Amino acid sequence: MEIKEQSLRFERMIEALVKSAYDSGKMALDEIYPIHPIESYPYFMDFFIEALDKKIKFIEKENIKLKPSRIWNWIVNILLGSKMSKVDKEKVIYLVNRLLDLLEKSMEGNCFCEDKTHRIIKPDIKWIKTDAFTEKIKKEISKLHAQLMCYNQTLYWVLNCAFREIHGSYKVMFEGKPAQLIIREYFNLNLKGNKLPFNYVKTETIYDKDINFDFFVLNDFLWDKKIEDHMLDSKCFFDDKEIVNFEEIKYFSRALGEANKQESYKIFSLSREEKILGLVERFYKTLNDVGESIDVPIKIVKERLKNPKLDMPPQKLDRETVKILFNPAK
């Protein structure tokens, strides 16, 4: 890729990241649940970048199509992490370019969500109405969406977007009228001995055209009206099995709620060191879904944790600083 072209692509990437991570208020916080990733980078990011390099080579060789949010998760963390762990700038530029190439292959729509959509598939545009969809189910679907979002955060902390893919909005026809489809997918719902009766959930939900969705990179999205008022239909899949029964959806939603309580309780009692180790393990989990498993450098992280010079207290960052942090060339 020519330098001018690369520079333009980086500019678009930086704008997309600033919108998603800073303008949204996320990075303006000095507290991120349960630990700010900045605190963890000096202990492992140099090793992680080497591991990611190997994994990307494997992904490229095998021509594996990844979920875009996993790729964005890697991009944002190596951009920030490399600046706090003294990784060579040229290496970061090289990796980010390859990740952006993978991203382009994984998308159907605009890679940087500049058109406010995050489209990764070509869906059937004609939707077959679900017979069982009622007002009662609509309420339960909203609760399920909230529970999924929450549990995903409890389980994967700040890396939550690497384990979900919410995509759309797709233009579809519903009962002869134009409507919008949003697909929410949550992966790897069991981690370290959790025993949910399912490991993957997908909902496909139809909304009327009067609600406006705005998707960001890093897999977040906003909308401008009461979402429930605009929901027309929904299909729920637990481990690829479609569930239409209201009581069953309610049961699964409650199971998520219970798992969320148990997991948050565990997090509540973790020390700072345990949180850093937990976050490093989760970082490696993002690598180990494909190809050979790469070991977490636990011993090195534990050794580095003894060095007070590596302590990186979380801090509030201004917009200009964030722009520099997201720039691989700076």
Added chain:
Amino acid sequence: MEELISGIPASCGTFSGKVRIVRSLEEGMKLQEGEILVTKCTDPGWMDLLFKAGAVATASGGMLSHPAIICRELSKPAIVGLTEKVFELLNDGMEVLVDGNKGTIFKI
């Protein structure tokens, strides 16, 4: 109605009810169904409280903070980023209207 404080309109809709200040998860026991949850911020451990509240108002957080995301999914009005001043202006039991469209809390 008297305008009390404004923040970021994080989830649209309006809701009138009684204020309940909750400074920690333990204090959450005091929250009654349909009260307005006023707190610094929430995290995934606060999920039951978010289900119980009629509306949510937080001192910190942005459009993609935990309370904002969850309240939008639940179609429940929410205002975030109200700053610590919210604790000076609101008291337990105070009747207010949370306007999630404008991001303003009014005294009724």
